[in-house]
Each structure stands twice: as structure tokens, then as C-alpha cells.
Amino acid sequence: MSFVVEIPTVFTKPTQIPARLGNTILTGNETIEGSLYVNGSLTLNNGSEGDSTNVVNYDSLDISNNLNVNGLTTLNEVNASSITTNNLVVNESLNINSNVDISGTITLPIIGDVKTSIQGNTDNILSNTNNLSSIQTQVDSLIDIFSQGISFRAYSLSSATISSGQNLPFDNESYDSQGTYDVSTNVYTIDIAGTYLFSFGWFVVGGSTAVINLIRKRSGTEVIIQQSTNGTTSTGNGTSFYVATIDECEEDDEIYAYLTSGSCRLAISDLTEPDNNTSFSGSRLSS
Amino acid sequence: MTQRTEARFKVFNRSRDTVFNTFIYDNIDFNVGGTYDTTTYEYTVDNAGTYLIGHSFVKKPTYGGNNFFGGSVVKLTRGDDTYTISYSRLYEQGQHTTISNLFMYKFEVDDKLKIVTAGGQPRMNSNGYGGNDILNSWWGIKLNY
Numbered sequence: 001m002s003f004v005v006e007i008p009t010v011f012t013k014p015t016q017i018p019a020r021l022g023n024t025i026l027t028g029n030e031t032i033e034g035s036l037y038v039n040g041s042l043t044l045n046n047g048s049e050g051d052s053t054n055v056v057n058y059d060s061l062d063i064s065n066n067l068n069v070n071g072l073t074t075l076n077e078v079n080a081s082s083i084t085t086n087n088l089v090v091n092e093s094l095n096i097n098s099n100v101d102i103s104g105t106i107t108l109p110i111i112g113d114v115k116t117s118i119q120g121n122t123d124n125i126l127s128n129t130n131n132l133s134s135i136q137t138q139v140d141s142l143i144d145i146f147s148q149g150i151s152f153r154a155y156s157l158s159s160a161t162i163s164s165g166q167n168l169p170f171d172n173e174s175y176d177s178q179g180t181y182d183v184s185t186n187v188y189t190i191d192i193a194g195t196y197l198f199s200f201g202w203f204v205v206g207g208s209t210a211v212i213n214l215i216r217k218r219s220g221t222e223v224i225i226q227q228s229t230n231g232t233t234s235t236g237n238g239t240s241f242y243v244a245t246i247d248e249c250e251e252d253d254e255i256y257a258y259l260t261s262g263s264c265r266l267a268i269s270d271l272t273e274p275d276n277n278t279s280f281s282g283s284r285l286s287s
Numbered sequence: 288m289t290q291r292t293e294a295r296f297k298v299f300n301r302s303r304d305t306v307f308n309t310f311i312y313d314n315i316d317f318n319v320g321g322t323y324d325t326t327t328y329e330y331t332v333d334n335a336g337t338y339l340i341g342h343s344f345v346k347k348p349t350y351g352g353n354n355f356f357g358g359s360v361v362k363l364t365r366g367d368d369t370y371t372i373s374y375s376r377l378y379e380q381g382q383h384t385t386i387s388n389l390f391m392y393k394f395e396v397d398d399k400l401k402i403v404t405a406g407g408q409p410r411m412n413s414n415g416y417g418g419n420d421i422l423n424s425w426w427g428i429k430l431n432y
Binding site for chain 1: 293295297316317339341343345346348349379381382383384385387389413418419420421422423424426428429430
């Protein structure tokens with residue numbers, strides 16, 4: 001046997017509803033114009049009686065005042081004028097139309113795996129194409145770009161015959177970006193490690209043969225990185241020889257052209273500025 | 288900003304071998320961004336771009352009244368075609384003289400490069416040597432981005 005208790009639509013005095021046993025199903029709309037306090041748990045199910053999953057599907061949920069949630073809350077879509085929370089996890093997109101005030105730490109995915117933009121699409125500084133895997137890579141690239149201006153060129157104004165056992169005396173500078181070519185020792189010192197292109201030229205002294213080694217000295221050890229020679233029979237006086245090579249250099253490596261045997265000269269005749277004939281030059285091409 | 292793609296190589300041979308066909312650069316000093324085959328002595332371009340290419344060798348001494356001029360040809364194989372893209376030679380009387388070559392070329396991915404003789408009998412070096420020195424080599428480096 002069942003019966004229905006009809007409750008007045010309006011209570012004119014504060015009213016306490018007694019505890020109920022069993023479930024109460026509200027099939028129509030309920031409007032609470034004052035506050036709703038829940039001292040115990042409040043579980044909003046998806047409408048199926050007996051459904052134990054904490055899933056709620058609403059066409060809309062409007063909260064015109066504060067909603068304070070102290071435990072874990074999962075929201076699939078939220079449009080709110082303000083949110084205060086101790087822990088907010090958003091699994092998909094989060095669009096914030098106004099300011100974001102964060103007093104803690106922001107943890108982002110690995111840059112390069114996420115698209116990050118600042119101040120709109122036009123200022124997009126990183127893309128998710130994985131071209132740049134990290135900020136460090138970008139910094140290295142910038143160093144590479146700006147380090148390609150590293151170069152030097154040295155020459156001689158003298159046509160004097162140079163005897164063996166010394167560095168070729170390119171004792172004047174055309175340019176030296178790092179200021180590390182020594183015109184007294186004719187040695188170039190690497191300032192920034194990288195792959196360098198080096199070249200030098202010289203003239204044959206009639207009746208003489210010459211062997212010139214381009215040397216890289218690293219931590220006291222000399223290694224030839226290119227050799228130039230007119231061979232073991234004399235070639236014509238004043239014949240020019242030019243060679244070039246690339247080498248992976250480290251900081252503080254020393255590079256110089258050393259006349260191992262024979263003799264040579266660096267100009268056909270004595271010159272005055274700005275004329276010059278042969279040169280010793282280098283340029284950093286890449287990392 | 289586009290990240291730079293590195294490509295550079297340097298290969299060499301420390302022997303005094305006379306070259307009758309392919310220049311046998313059988314050692315790699317470094318190779319980044321490309322493929323060098325130490326059995327075919329062929330470099331395959333993996334990154335398209337403009338490269339600076341250089342190599343050097345020596346002229347074989349005159350022997351028995353014969354002047355063996357020293358010459359080299361850089362061969363490019365692109366698809367089914369193979370053609371010359373650089374030629375260097377020392378023809379005069381001379382022995383052990385350094386012959387060098389330097390040029391730039393715009394390569395495409397899968398281009399294959401090889402250096403062969405231009406006739407004559409060039410040598411890898413005047414004499415064989417050991418240690419870490421590199422007197423003559425074949426090298427290239429990508430210049431642009």
C-alpha cells in the first residue's frame with residue numbers, strides 16, 4: 001500500500017523536513033532560490049537509478065555564485081567567470097579569455113612536442129614540427145648563425161725568399177674577427193670550436209722545391225691537415241700554388257702554415273698597401 | 288628560423304698508390320649528414336644544398352722518359368645519368384707536385400659523387416705515411432641552409 005503526501009508549494013515559516021528512508025526521485029524541475037547546504041556527500045548520477053558511476057550529463061549547468069569544491073572534480077567543459085582551485089587538470093583544450101594569475105610552478109611538455117604561442121599566432125615562436133627539439137638546440141643554432149662571421153685573412157708585402165723551418169710569414173692582416181691571429185708568430189688560434197675552411201697560397205722560387213704543411217696544433221701535438229708542394233723537381237719561378245681544406249677544430253687549436261723544406265716566397269715583388277698577392281685565410285663554416 | 292642541416296665530410300688515403308681509375312679514399316676523418324662508402328669510394332648526398340668541394344693529390348714522377356700527367360675528374364651520378372662536374376690536371380714535367388681542385392655545386396638528395404682519373408697516373412700521395420697526418424684528402428661541406 002502506498003500513499004502520497006502533498007506538501008504546500010510555499011512554506012510561510014522555516015521548515016524542517018524529517019529524514020526520509022529510501023530514495024526520492026525528482027522528475028520535474030526544482031528551483032532553490034536561497035542557499036543549499038549539503039553536510040554529507042552529494043552524488044550527481046546520470047539519471048539512471050542505481051547507477052554507481054559518478055557521471056553527470058547536463059545540457060547546461062549554471063552557477064551564478066561561487067562553487068567551492070574541495071576534492072577531485074572532473075569537468076568536461078566549463079564556462080566560468082572565475083575559478084579558484086588547488087589542483088586543476090585539463091585533459092583537452094583550455095581557453096582563457098582574460099588574465100591568468102599563477103603563484104606556483106608551470107610544468108609544460110617537452111618543447112617541440114607541443115605547439116606554444118605567445119601573443120597570438122603572428123608571434124608563434126615554436127611550432128610542433130619537431131624541427132627544434134629544445135631551447136638548447138635553438139641557442140646552438142643561433143650561436144652557429146652568428147659564429148659564421150668568424151674569419152681572418154693575413155698576407156705579406158715582401159717578396160723575400162723564405163727558408164725552411166719556419167711558419168710562412170703572413171705578417172699583415174686584412175681582417176681578423178676574433179683578434180686571434182698573431183702577426184708576429186703567424187699563428188691563428190681558434191676562439192670558437194667548429195668546422196673551418198682554411199686556405200693559403202705561395203710562389204715557387206726558381207730552382208727550389210718546397211714542402212709546406214698546414215698544421216693544427218692541439219694540446220701541444222702537431223698534425224698536418226693539408227700539404228702543398230711543387231714536388232721534387234723544380235717548377236717554373238713564380239708559379240703559384242693554392243690549397244684549401246676543412247677541419248673540425250676545437251677551442252685553442254693553433255693553425256699555421258709551416259715551410260718544412262725548400263724555399264718559397266709570398267709575393268712576386270715587394271708590394272705596398274693595399275696590394276697583396278698570396279694569403280692565409282680561414283673561416284668558420286659550421287659547428 | 289630554420290634549423291641548419293649540417294653536412295660535411297673529409298676522406299683520405301695515406302698510401303702512395305697510383306690511381307688507375309677511382310681515387311681510393313679509404314679512410315674517413317669525419318662525415319656528418321651524408322653517406323660515404325669505403326668500398327665504392329662514393330659519397331651520397333643526403334641533404335640537398337650548395338656544397339664546397341675540394342680534393343688534392345700528387346703528380347707521379349716521370350719514369351722511363353714518360354711524363355705521367357696527373358689529372359682528376361669529379362663524376363656526379365644523378366638518376367640514370369653520370370657526368371663530369373669538375374676537372375683538374377697538371378700536364379707539365381714535374382714530380383710529386385700537389386694538384387688541387389676546389390669548386391661549388393648545388394646537389395640534390397641521392398646525388399652520388401666519385402673522383403676518377405682524367406687519364407695519366409695520379410698518385411694519392413708522394414709517399415706512404417702513418418700517424419694522424421692528412422697530406423691530401425677529398426672533402427666537402429654544405430654551405431647554405
